[in-house]
Amino acid sequence: MQNGRLLEHDEAMEEQSLSGRLLAATPRLGDPNFRRTVVLIVEDYVDEGTLGVILNRPTEISLDQVLEPWTALASGPQVVFRGGPISPNSALALALAHGSDEPVGWRSLDGTPMMSRIGLIDLGAPPELLAGGITSMRVFAGYAGWGVGQLRAEIEDGAWFVLPGDPADAFAADPGRLWQAVLRRQGGDLALVATFPDDPELN
Numbered sequence: 001m002q003n004g005r006l007l008e009h010d011e012a013m014e015e016q017s018l019s020g021r022l023l024a025a026t027p028r029l030g031d032p033n034f035r036r037t038v039v040l041i042v043e044d045y046v047d048e049g050t051l052g053v054i055l056n057r058p059t060e061i062s063l064d065q066v067l068e069p070w071t072a073l074a075s076g077p078q079v080v081f082r083g084g085p086i087s088p089n090s091a092l093a094l095a096l097a098h099g100s101d102e103p104v105g106w107r108s109l110d111g112t113p114m115m116s117r118i119g120l121i122d123l124g125a126p127p128e129l130l131a132g133g134i135t136s137m138r139v140f141a142g143y144a145g146w147g148v149g150q151l152r153a154e155i156e157d158g159a160w161f162v163l164p165g166d167p168a169d170a171f172a173a174d175p176g177r178l179w180q181a182v183l184r185r186q187g188g189d190l191a192l193v194a195t196f197p198d199d200p201e202l203n
Contacts, residue, residue, distance in 0.1 A: 017044045017045070017046075017110060018041045018044040018050065018151070018162065019041050019042065019043060019044045019109055019110040020040075020041065020109050020110070020112045020114075020115035020116075020118075020165055021040075021041050021112070021162055021163065021164065021165060022038055022039065022040060022041075022162070022163045022164070022165045022169065022182060023037075023038070023039040023041065023052065023151075023155075023160040023161070023162060023163075024037075024038050024039075024160065024161040024163055024179060024182050024183055025037050025038075025039075025159070025160060025161075025179070026158055026159055026160060026161055026193070027193065027196050028158055028159065029159040029160070033084070033085045033144075034054070034144070036056075036179045036198070037054045037055075037056060037057065037179065038054070038055045038056050038169065038178050038179050038182050039052040039053065039054050039055065039084075039144055039160075040052055040053055040055055040094070040118075040165060040169065040170055042092075042094075042109055042120065042143075043109075043110070044151075046148070047148060048148065049145065049146055049147045049148050049150070049151075050145065050146040050150075050151045051143055051144070051145050052084070052143065052144045052145075053081075053083035053084060053092065053094065053140045053143050053144065054081070054082060054083055054084050054140075054144060055081070055169060055170055055172070055175060055178055056172070056175040056176065056178040056179055057081055057082040057083075057175070058077055058079050058080075058081050058082075058175050058176075059079055059080050059081065059082055059141070060079065061079055061080040061141075062078065062079055062080075063078045063079060063080055063139055064078070066080060066091075067080075067091070067123065067139060069126075069127045070093070070123070070127050070137070070139065072127070072131075073095075073127055073130065073131060073134065073137045074137050074138065074139065075136045075137060075138055075171040075173075076173060077173075077175075080139050080140070080141050081138060081139065081140045081141070081175070082140070082141055082142060083140030083141055083142045083143045083144070084140075084142045084143040084144030084145070085142060085144070086142055086143050086144065086145045087142050087143065088141055088142035089141070089142075090141070090142065090143075091123060091139055091140065091141055092120060092123070092139075092140055092143060093120065093121045093123055093137060093138065093139045093140070094118060094119070094120060094121070094137070094138050094140070094170050094171075095118070095119060095120075095121045095130065095134040095136065095137040095138075096117055096118055096134060096135050096136040096137075096167055096170070096171065097117045097118075097119060097133060097134055097135075098132070098133055098134060098135045101133060102119075102133075103121075103129070103130045103132075103133025103134060104125065104129045104130065104133070105121055105122040105125035105129050105130055106119045106120070106121050106122075106130060106133065106134065107119050107120050107121075107122075112164065112165070114164070114165070114166070114167070115165050115167060117167060118167050118170055121134070121137065123139075136170070136171040137171075138170060138171055161183070161186075161190065161193075163182060163186060163190075169182065179194070180194040180195075181194075
């Protein structure tokens with residue numbers, strides 16, 4: 001499906017960083033690791049590869065079981081999210097910075113101005129250093145990664161919609177509905193994709 005809001009898949013895309021963009025899995029993406037996922041691209045370098053985190057796969061592991069000091073700062077649901085299949089025993093955290101300052105232990109994502117207040121936080125730092133500087137936070141176990149050229153090839157093959165992000169997407173209160181919500185707000189053909197049944201054979 002084509003939509004005016006999708007990135008053009010041409011030579012310019014090969015050079016443009018996808019950092020701060022969202023990937024929404026298309027119905028044809030059957031990999032169970034990514035089926036109906038929404039991925040926030042955290043780092044994207046044409047000559048190094050791409051790193052992202054899945055935003056809509058909450059686990060049943062309570063955050064206070066593994067990172068209790070950070071629980072008070074975390075957005076609900078206060079659980080660990082499955083960020084992707086790579087390094088599932090490692091954790092990274094995203095946080096939305098308050099105001100225009102850069103809190104200690106927080107690093108902004110490279111990307112679009114709209115997403116510039118989202119960043120990675122150092123989970124080794126004392127939580128109290130960030131307590132007054134962030135308004136939302138979420139912890140992810142593992143991440144999604146692509147080698148050089150791999151993600152762009154998947155996009156060309158129709159596995160992903162590349163969409164503008166909204167800071168609230170990373171901290172959605174109802175992550176189970178994020179895939180539908182992200183597609184629906186695009187309007188047009190993509191809004192229709194959001195209505196596809198979970199089992200494509202029923203469509």
